[in-house]
Amino acid sequence: MSVSIDLTSSAPGARPAAPVAAPASARRSLLGLSREEMGAALVEAGIPPKQAKMRVQQLWHWLYVRGVRDFEEMRNVSKDLRATLDQHFEIARPEIVEEQISVDGTRKWLFRFPPRGAGRPVEIETVYIPEEGRGTLCVSSQVGCTLTCTFCHTGTQRLVRNLEPSEIVGQVLTARERLGDFPDAATPQGAIVPSEGRLVSNVVMMGMGEPLYNYDNVKAALAVVSDGDGLALSRRRITLSTSGVVPMIPKTGDEMGVMLAISLHAVTDELRDVLVPINKKYPIRQLMDACRAYPGLSNAKRITFEYVMLKGVNDSLADARELVRLLKGIPAKINLIPFNPWPGSPYECSDWDQIERFADLVNQAGYASPIRTPRGRDIFAACGQLKSESERMKRGDRLALEAAVAV
Structure with missing residues (x-):
């Protein structure tokens, strides 16, 4: 028989479904951006251009290699920068x-x-x-x-x-x-x-x-x-x-x-x-x-x-x-x-x-x-x-x- 799981609670062995974040009109999603687009977005958010390229590499790794869903999980990113990222961007999934x-x-x-x-x-x-x-x-x-x-x-x-x-x-x-x-x-x-x-x-x-x-x-x-x-x-x-x-x-x-x-x-x-x-x-x-x-x-x-x-x-x-x-x-x-x-x-x-x-x-x-x-x-x-x-x-x-x- 097939199984249907109500994902207001989590399936065994998996994390709970992420809540939907603020509307896209409030914060821009970083998911799906090219490296160039992500870098430009970081600069627009006040991150110095010389740092933006390095930050893109960090974000890319955390998003697509580690699969994190929260800026707080990015352990090699400073607390202040995580706060800036959270203020301007989202990485929410469906x-x-x-x-x-x-x-x-x-x-x-x-x-x-x-x-x-x-x-x-x-x-x-x-x-x-x-x-x-x-x-x-x-x-x-x-x-x-x-x-x-x-x-x-x-x-x-x-x-x-x-x-x-x-x-x-x-x-x-x-x-x-x-x-x-x-x-x-x-x-x-x-x-x-x-x-x-x-x-x-x-x-x-x-x-x-x-x-x-x-x-x-x-x-x-x-x-x-x-x-x-x-x-x-x-x-x-x-x-x-x-x-x-x-x-x-x-x-x-x-x-x-x-x-x-x-x-x-x-x-x-x-x-x-x-x-x-x-x-x-x-x-x-x-x-x-x-x-x-x-x-x-x-x-x-x-x-x-x-x-x-x-x-x-x-x-x-x-x-x-x-x-x-x-x-x-x-x-x-x-x-x-x-x-x-x-x-x-x-x-x-x-x-x-x-x-x-x-x-x-x-x-x-x-x-x-x-x-x-x-x-x-x-x-x-x-x-x-x-x-x-x-x-x-x-x-x-x-x-x-x-x-x-x-x-």
Whole structure:
């Protein structure tokens, strides 16, 4: 059975969730800033320019190597400077409203962020997927989504706003602390995590939202996540998934240099116009041309094409053959994703035998196409199921979703 933890109290082996600090309008968050931005902010707060560079190095280490959440924990920073930092800045992470743990070890956090300007607090979901040899964190980039992909539950929630770099980086920091992936953090007793190495070894921008519609903030956040003197995740272990914002794809390769995933799901424009409506603006041919030209593409750096298996919709062997034809000349792998149900969806998951036949055909063509066994379905953490809990409850979705998953 799945477990749900009320994080007004702490899970065993982990620190209590941090309270939400003062609004961002009162104090600027240091999380997600580049070194240059952090240095400029320190100077603006009255720290002498000659000291600022050294202070940036100290702060960077405490934030991203040690994982501290309070200026008072920075032991080699003077008391007066800690007071100055606390007066002008914050390093608060998101409030953890709920943590759910699946029978397969998948964890899902419902995070709440404080208001921005005249707005209200917002909620997003972040998922951790433990597997043999690696732990993958699925990170959100927006509150809601504008794309209305018809197979995706997140697409039924309107876009509220983009997440700031501090809020994207905050998801990674909080997950690492909860899992015991910082030096002074403890792994919860009984947690399913990789047996060796880093517990958060991979980050995928596949949570709520379209990352390329929040390009600048995502770019800034991933620069921090991949910085070698901090969180130090290789760009080859960071994957950005897009539904096909074609003009931004070359820029992503040039400026971010991360691995690319394409949310494809159909092999004809007629069907993709329905499943992934952005296709009406950027049809398949344009998308494939952008993929072929993706900077740095090679057999060692392949594009992942995500393909949700919908019964009687996109799962025929003719679809599989057309998929192979479409990808010709693109170093690629295909992730076949069994459809994960949600209330009100008009789709069903393809029969398992049909999924295997589809996979056999694309594998024979030379594409690695693992079938992504659903993870975390019992806590609504699987692909296409994310949605903020307030939206879910407001629409009366939860009981219906439980019934859909049970089937």
